[in-house]
Amino acid sequence: MVLLGCVLTACGTTVSGHPSASHGHVPTTGRPESELTRLLPNPSQFPSPYAAVSLSPDAAGQAARDLDGILPGSQVDPGDCAPSAPVSxxxxxxxxxxxxxxxxxxxxVRTDQTLTTLQEQVERCGTVRVTHSGTSATVTTEILPPPPLDADETVALRRTVRSETSGAGLTRTMQTLLGQVGDxxxxxxYMSFGDERPDGEALDSLFTTALSKVRKG
Structure with missing residues (x-):
């Protein structure tokens, strides 16, 4: 299964544009990976029943691309809906x-993009089509009310990634809370393979924990 998607869509509205290739995550600085790893919630801080592990750098990069929904080398249409590259x-x-x-x-992740800029990009994008290695998916994302938490910025998203290949388990549903403290x-x-209701209580709890740990440094 090829995992495809995009954070830069909004409310299921189709937007015209031209496809472009995504280059994926290409860090531009050599900050130590452990600098951010120590700010992650400990596995014991994840809510039950989510058995947690911290990922190796290689696995972390793959997981981050899955959250973006766009693999390196993917064709993204509209082209300006591809996510920006991080700086770490x-x-x-x-x-x-x-x-x-x-x-x-x-x-x-460290980024030089504000969440306000991301939200503006979301607002000018709609339903996005992503193609990688001959496999295509349609991604729709809805902006939700942001969580009332103490961060520089917060954004909430609900995203559905539907593969154009028929078969069970090829639809991913994600509910995402984004915060930013400095860079x-x-x-x-929260990601599931289907249309079931997200575990909102656990998501809110883990986001609060993650945000607090980053703020404390």
């Missing part, structure tokens, strides 16, 4: 509910 390697921890396959992911972006995402 990501640090990622993932918790899994083994009974449902749902996951709860925390990603920390550190906090992405906490």
């Amino acid at each position: 390697d990501p640090a990622v921890a993932v918790g899994t509910d083994n009974s449902t396959r749902a996951t709860m992911t925390v990603e920390l 550190v972006r906090i992405n906490v995402t």
